[in-house]
Amino acid sequence: MKNLQLIGLFLVVAGSFLPLVHIPIAGNWNYWKVDNTLAMAVWGFSLLTLVFILIDKTKFVRIMAFLMILLFVFTIIAIKLKSLDYFSFLPFRSWQSTFAGIVKLSWGWFIEFLGAVIILITSRKNINTIKN
Numbered sequence: 001m002k003n004l005q006l007i008g009l010f011l012v013v014a015g016s017f018l019p020l021v022h023i024p025i026a027g028n029w030n031y032w033k034v035d036n037t038l039a040m041a042v043w044g045f046s047l048l049t050l051v052f053i054l055i056d057k058t059k060f061v062r063i064m065a066f067l068m069i070l071l072f073v074f075t076i077i078a079i080k081l082k083s084l085d086y087f088s089f090l091p092f093r094s095w096q097s098t099f100a101g102i103v104k105l106s107w108g109w110f111i112e113f114l115g116a117v118i119i120l121i122t123s124r125k126n127i128n129t130i131k132n
Contacts, residue, residue, distance in 0.1 A: 004122040005053045005061065011115025012068060013046050018108030021079055028106060031075075038075055045071065049119065058123045065120040072112050076105065 016039055019028030031039035045068050052060040083103040090096050 001122045002053055002056075005119050006050075008065075008115040008118030008122065009046055009049055009053065011111050011118065012042065012049075013115075015108050015112035015115060016042050018111055019106040020075075020108040020112070022104045022106045024102055030108065034075065034079065038071070038078075041071060042068065061123040062120060065116050065123060068116040069113065069120070072109065072116065076109070079103065079105070 016031040018030060020031060021029040021034060023029065031042055045064055049061055049064040049068070052064060080103075084096060088096060090099065
């Protein structure tokens, strides 16, 4: 099962370079363009997950995968709120919502979540006990 966990980890790390947000004028943004601190957090969680996979600590791998999923959800919410805040200079709330709607989430999130879910599913305790 370590191989599947490593594949999931590769998907998470590779997903940080894929387009996550599409802004019509600015183009596609990955984690590094969205926020460097969040990108470093993803890589830090990924590094800790790699260490826990290598020393076979399934409980901590599961915790790290869950934390990565929470970080991805937090990032999506932050992107949506920031796009609303970015257009706060507009006089009407409906205009703010309309212009904030041009900021679209891209296909890179699917890869991010897929990698974290693969890590989470393959780190279940009963799968590891069947192997032994």
